[in-house]
Amino acid sequence: xxxxxxxxxxxxxxxxxxxxxxxVEDAFRAFSDGAVEQPPYMGLHLSQPGAEIDFKAxxxxxxxxxxxxxxxxGFRDNPSxxxxxxxxxxxxxxxxxxxxxxxxxxxxxxxxxRTGAAGAVxxxxxxxxxxxxxxxxxxxxxxxxxxxxxxxxxxxxxxxxWGRSSAGxxxxxxxxxxxxxxxxxxxDSAQDAVAEADIVVTTTRASGVxxxxxxxxxxxxxxxxxxxxxxxxxxDPEIFRHARIIVDSRAQCVEKGEAQHALRAGIVADxxxxxxxxxxxxxxxxxxxxxxxxxxxxxxxxQDTTTAALILQRAQDRGIGAHFDFLGQES
Amino acid sequence: xxxxxxxxxxxxxxxxxxxxxxxVEDAFRAFSDGAVEQPPYMGLHLSQPGAEIDFKAxxxxxxxxxxxxxxxxGFRDNPSxxxxxxxxxxxxxxxxxxxxxxxxxxxxxxxxxRTGAAGAVxxxxxxxxxxxxxxxxxxxxxxxxxxxxxxxxxxxxxxxxWGRSSAGxxxxxxxxxxxxxxxxxxxDSAQDAVAEADIVVTTTRASGVxxxxxxxxxxxxxxxxxxxxxxxxxxDPEIFRHARIIVDSRAQCVEKGEAQHALRAGIVADxxxxxxxxxxxxxxxxxxxxxxxxxxxxxxxxQDTTTAALILQRAQDRGIGAHFDFLGQES
Numbered sequence: 001x002x003x004x005x006x007x008x009x010x011x012x013x014x015x016x017x018x019x020x021x022x023x024v025e026d027a028f029r030a031f032s033d034g035a036v037e038q039p040p041y042m043g044l045h046l047s048q049p050g051a052e053i054d055f056k057a058x059x060x061x062x063x064x065x066x067x068x069x070x071x072x073x074g075f076r077d078n079p080s081x082x083x084x085x086x087x088x089x090x091x092x093x094x095x096x097x098x099x100x101x102x103x104x105x106x107x108x109x110x111x112x113x114r115t116g117a118a119g120a121v122x123x124x125x126x127x128x129x130x131x132x133x134x135x136x137x138x139x140x141x142x143x144x145x146x147x148x149x150x151x152x153x154x155x156x157x158x159x160x161x162w163g164r165s166s167a168g169x170x171x172x173x174x175x176x177x178x179x180x181x182x183x184x185x186x187x188d189s190a191q192d193a194v195a196e197a198d199i200v201v202t203t204t205r206a207s208g209v210x211x212x213x214x215x216x217x218x219x220x221x222x223x224x225x226x227x228x229x230x231x232x233x234x235x236d237p238e239i240f241r242h243a244r245i246i247v248d249s250r251a252q253c254v255e256k257g258e259a260q261h262a263l264r265a266g267i268v269a270d271x272x273x274x275x276x277x278x279x280x281x282x283x284x285x286x287x288x289x290x291x292x293x294x295x296x297x298x299x300x301x302x303q304d305t306t307t308a309a310l311i312l313q314r315a316q317d318r319g320i321g322a323h324f325d326f327l328g329q330e331s
Numbered sequence: 332x333x334x335x336x337x338x339x340x341x342x343x344x345x346x347x348x349x350x351x352x353x354x355v356e357d358a359f360r361a362f363s364d365g366a367v368e369q370p371p372y373m374g375l376h377l378s379q380p381g382a383e384i385d386f387k388a389x390x391x392x393x394x395x396x397x398x399x400x401x402x403x404x405g406f407r408d409n410p411s412x413x414x415x416x417x418x419x420x421x422x423x424x425x426x427x428x429x430x431x432x433x434x435x436x437x438x439x440x441x442x443x444x445r446t447g448a449a450g451a452v453x454x455x456x457x458x459x460x461x462x463x464x465x466x467x468x469x470x471x472x473x474x475x476x477x478x479x480x481x482x483x484x485x486x487x488x489x490x491x492x493w494g495r496s497s498a499g500x501x502x503x504x505x506x507x508x509x510x511x512x513x514x515x516x517x518x519d520s521a522q523d524a525v526a527e528a529d530i531v532v533t534t535t536r537a538s539g540v541x542x543x544x545x546x547x548x549x550x551x552x553x554x555x556x557x558x559x560x561x562x563x564x565x566x567d568p569e570i571f572r573h574a575r576i577i578v579d580s581r582a583q584c585v586e587k588g589e590a591q592h593a594l595r596a597g598i599v600a601d602x603x604x605x606x607x608x609x610x611x612x613x614x615x616x617x618x619x620x621x622x623x624x625x626x627x628x629x630x631x632x633x634q635d636t637t638t639a640a641l642i643l644q645r646a647q648d649r650g651i652g653a654h655f656d657f658l659g660q661e662s
Contacts, residue, residue, distance in 0.1 A: 001415055008658050042370040044390040044397060046427050053397055053430055055388050059375040066375060066384055070399060070423060072430025082429050084332055090423065090432050090657065092401060096377050098413050099384055099403025101421050104435060106657040322655065326421065326437040327339050 002323040006105035006315055014314045015113055015307075017120075018152050023306040024117040025279055027060075028248065032276025035061045036302045050074035058301035060309070064096035067305035069107055091308045101326065103312045107304075110311070114303040116145030118248065119223040122295035123199060124153040125278050126246060126285045127221035131198035132157040137190050137210055137234070138203035139163035139172035142225060146201045147176055154199075158183045162193035163204075191215045202226050202234040213238035218290040224258040228298045235294070237262040243292040245271040246278060246285065252298040259296050271296070333654040337436035337646055345645045346444055346638075348451075349483050354637040355448040356610055358391075359579065363607025366392045367633045381405035389632035391640070395427035398636035400438055422639045432657065434643045438635075441642070445634040447476030449579065450532060450554040453626030455484040456609050457577060457616045458530055458552035463488040466528035468521050468542060468565070469535040470494035470503035473556060477532045478507055485530075489514045493524035494535075522546045533557050533565040544569035549621040555589040559629040566625070568593040574623040576602040577609060577616065580631055588627040602627070 006014070030036050037059040044053045051074040059066045073087035089107025094100065123131070134156055136143050143161075150156065159176060161184050163169045173184040187193035194200050194215050201223040204210055213236045216222070222243075226234045240262035247253035250271060254263055262268050273283040275295065286293050315321045337345070361367050368390040375384045382405040390397045404418035420438025425431065454462070465487055467474050471494075478490065490507060492515050494500045504515040518524035525531050525546050532554040535541055544567045547553070553574075557565045571593035578584035581602060585594055593599050604614040606626065617624050646652045 001413070005655050005657075007656065037375050039373040039375065040371075042373060042386070042388045044368050044370065044388060046390060046397070046430075047392055047395070048428070051430065053388075053390075053425060055373070055386060055399055057373045057375060057384075057386050059377060059384075061378055064378070066377070068386055068399070068401060070425070070432070072425070075428075075430050078429050082332070082431070084429055084431055084658070088430055088432070088658070092421065092423075094384060094401070094403070097379070097406075098409050098415055099377075099382065099406050099419055100413070100415055101401070101419070104657075108658070324336050324653065324655070325338065326336075326435075327415070327419070327439070 001100050001327060002325045003101045004103045004312065004315060005322040005324055006103065008106035008108050010320050011106055011109050011311055014311050014320060015109060017113065017117065017149055019310050020113045020117040020307055021120050021149060021152060023310045024114055024303050025121050027300065027302040027306040028121065028276035029279050030060055030062055031249065031300060031302050032274045032280060038301050048075060056301040056304065058305045059096060060302060060305045063309060065305055065309045066094040066096050067301065067308050068092040069301065069304045071107065071111065091304060093308045093312055105308065105311060110304060110307055112141060112145045114307045115142060115225065115299055116149035118297045118303065119146045119201060119225060120149035120153045122223055122246065122275060123150050123221060125275060126293040126295060127154065127199055128219050128289060131221065133196055133198045134159045135194040135197035135200045136161040137193060137201065138226065139168040140203060142203040143172060144175060146203060146223065146225065147180065150199065151180055151182065156182050158185060160185050160187050160193040160197060162187040162190050199223065204234055206234050207232050209236045210234045212236045216292055218292065220292050222292065222294045224294060224296050227258040228256060230256050233261050234258060237265045237267050239292065240268050240294065243294045244287060245294050245296065246273055246275050247271045247296040248275055248298055249300055250274055253296045257296040257298045332431050332658060333656045334432045335434045335643065335646060336653040336655055337434065339437040339439050341651050342437055342440050342642055345642050345651060346440060348444065348448065348480055350641050351444045351448040351638055352451050352480060352483060354641045355445055355634050356452050358631065358633040358637040359452065359607035360610050361391055361393055362580065362631060362633050363605045363611060369632050379406060387632040387635065389636045390427060391633060391636045394640060396636055396640045397425040397427050398632065398639050399423040400632065400635045402438065402442065422635060424639045424643055436639065436642060441635060441638055443472060443476045445638045446473060446556065446630055447480035449628045449634065450477045450556060451480035451484045453554055453577065453606060454481050454530060454552060456606060457624040457626060458485065459550050459620060462529035462552065464527055464529045465490045466525040466531045467492040468524060468531065468533045469557065470499040471534060473534040474503060475506060477534060477554065477556065478511065481530065482511055482513065487513050489516060491516050491518050491524040491528060493518040493521050530554065535565055537565050538563050540567045541565045543567045547623055549623065551623050553623065553625045555625060555627050558589040559587060561587050564592050565589060568596045568598050570623065571599050571625065574625045575618060576625050576627065577604055577606050578602045578627040579606055579629055581605055583629040584627045588629045590627050
C-alpha cells in the first residue's frame with residue numbers, strides 16, 4: 001500500500017473548475033442527504049499574533065472517503081523570514097473501507113477552488129436564467145475565484161466591481177480582463193456596483209454592512225461568501241426579510257454565516273433550505289423572477305473531501321505524483 | 332522547505348523508550364503548566380461496524396510544535412481483505428513559528444510507546460523507591476509496553492501476571508522472559524497476582540471491576556491504563572477512598588478516566604493533582620510509605636507532540652527519512 005504525494009504544482013495541473021463545481025454539488029447533496037459526518041473543527045491559536053492552524057475532517061459515506069485538511073494562516077513574517085507563504089495547507093485523504101492513507105496533497109489551492117465552486121453551484125441553482133451582469137464586492141483572491149467559477153455556469157456580459165482599495169480594484173480589472181476577457185467596470189461605491197447587477201457576490205472581510213437592502217434590484221441573486229465567523233457581516237439584515245435564504249449548512253449559517261444577523265435581529269425566523277436540498281429536488285429554489293435569492297456560504301469540510309477525491313482520481317488516471325509506503329521497509 | 336517522511340520501520344529504529352519517557356515527562360509538565368493547547372478530538376465512525384478514524388491535535392507552545400495524529404482502528408477485514416493491519420496511524424508535525432509541515436511519519440508505534448512511557452513516569456514519580464515486584468493485569472500489547480517502560484525506571488525483580496485468556500498469559504510470559512529476562516509468574520486470579528505487588532498495572536479493556544479494594548497491600552502504586560472512555564472501568568472505586576489520586580489530565584479523567592466512577596459514587600470529591608503538577612514540584616506525590624497511589628492515565632495529544640518531535644529530531648540528527656517538497660515544482 002503506497003500513499004500518493006502531490007505537490008502544489010501537480011495539484012494545479014490536476015484541478016479544473018468544471019470538475020470542482022461537480023464535486024461541490026456532490027458535496028452539498030451528500031451533506032443534505034445525511035451521508036456525511038463532519039465533526040466540529042479543531043483550531044489552534046499559536047504564539048504569533050493572528051497565526052493559527054485549523055484541522056477539518058469529514059467522512060463521505062457514499063464515496064467511502066475521509067479527508068483531513070490542515071490549514072495554517074496569519075504567519076505574516078513567513079515571506080521575509082523563511083521564504084514561505086503566510087498560510088499553507090495539507091490534505092490527507094483516507095479510504096473509508098480500510099482506513100488506509102491514500103494521498104497526501106498540498107492544500108494551498110483547494111480551499112479557494114471549492115469556495116469559488118460553491119458560488120457557481122448557487123448561481124446555477126438559484127439565479128435567473130437570463131442573468132448576465134455580475135457585481136463583485138471585494139477584489140481579492142476569492143473574488144477572482146468566484147468569477148472563474150461563475151463563468152463556467154452562466155454567460156457573463158460584464159462585471160461591475162467595487163473594493164475599498166482602488167489599487168486592488170485596478171488589479172482585479174487587469175487580471176479578470178486578461179485571464180477571462182470579461183469587461184470589468186470599476187464602481188465608485190458598492191451601491192453603484194450593484195445597481196444593474198443580476199448576480200451580486202460579496203467576498204470581503206467586513207464585520208459590518210457593506211450592502212444595503214434598498215440597493216438591490218428585484219430578482220437579484222446574492223452570493224454571500226465573506227461571513228463565515230461569528231461577528232463577520234457584509235449584508236444589511238433587511239435584505240433577508242423578503243428574500244429566499246438558501247445556506248450551505250443550516251447549523252453553521254445560523255451560528256456564523258450571514259444569516260446569523262437577520263436571525264438575531266428577528267427579521268426572519270429561519271432560513272428556507274440548504275442548497276443540497278434544492279439540488280436533491282426536495283425543495284424549490286427561486287420561486288419567481290422578481291424574488292431576491294441569497295446563498296449564504298460558510299464552507300464545509302465535505303467540499304474538501306469531494307474535491308480532494310477528484311484530484312486524487314485525476315492523479316491516478318494520469319499517473320501523476322510520487323509514492324511513499326509508510327508501512328513498508330524502505331522509503 | 333521539504334517535509335521529512337518516515338516509514339514505520341524507520342520510526343522503529345529511531346524511537347527509544349528512555350527518550351520517550353523524557354518526552355512524556357516534558358509533555359505532562361507543559362500540560363500542567365498551561366503551555367499546551369489541546370482541542371477536543373475529532374472522531375469519525377465509519378460504515379463498517381466498529382471501524383473509526385480519530386484525529387487528535389495539539390500545540391506545544393514551549394517547543395513551538397504542533398502535532399496531528401490520525402489513528403484508525405476496528406477494520407477487522409483488513410488483514411484478510413487487503414493485507415493491511417486493522418488499525419493504522421499517521422502523525423503530521425508542524426513548526427509553530429511558520430506553520431510549515433516538518434514531518435509526516437507513520438504513527439503505528441507512537442501511541443503504544445508514549446502510553447507505556449506514561450506508566451513509567453508515574454512509577455518514577457509516585458512509587459516507593461524500594462518497589463521491586465510488579466503485578467500486570469492484562470497481557471496484551473500495552474502490557475508488554477508497560478514492562479518495557481517501567482524497567483527503565485525501576486529494578487523489577489519479578490512480574491505476577493493475570494489475564495482472562497490463559498493462552499494470552501502464556502504468550503506474555505514467553506515474550507517478557509525472552510525480551511527482558513524478567514521472570515513472569517502466571518497467577519490464577521487478579522487477586523493472586525496483586526497479593527505481593529508493589530506496583531499494579533491494569534491494561535485491560537474491562538468495563539467493570541477487575542481489582543477489589545481489599546486485595547491491595549499498603550504502599551502499592553496503581554497504574555490505571557485501561558479506562559479511557561466513559562463506561563470503561565478496571566478498579567473498585569473503593570480503592571480511591573484513601574488513596575492519593577494523580578491523573579494525567581484532570582478534565583479528561585473526571586469524565587472518562589478511572590476516576591469517573593469514584594467521583595460519581597461520591598467516594599471522593601476530587602482528584603488530588605495532575606502528574607505534571609507533581610513533576611513541576613507544585614504538589615507532593617506520595618505522602619507516606621503506606622499510602623496507596625493511583626495514576627489514572629487517559630492519554631493526551633501532547634504526548635504525541637513531544638514524542639513525534641523527539642523522533643523527528645533523531646531522524647534529522649541521523650539523516651534518516653525521505654524528503655518531499657509539497658510547495659516545490661518537482662516531486
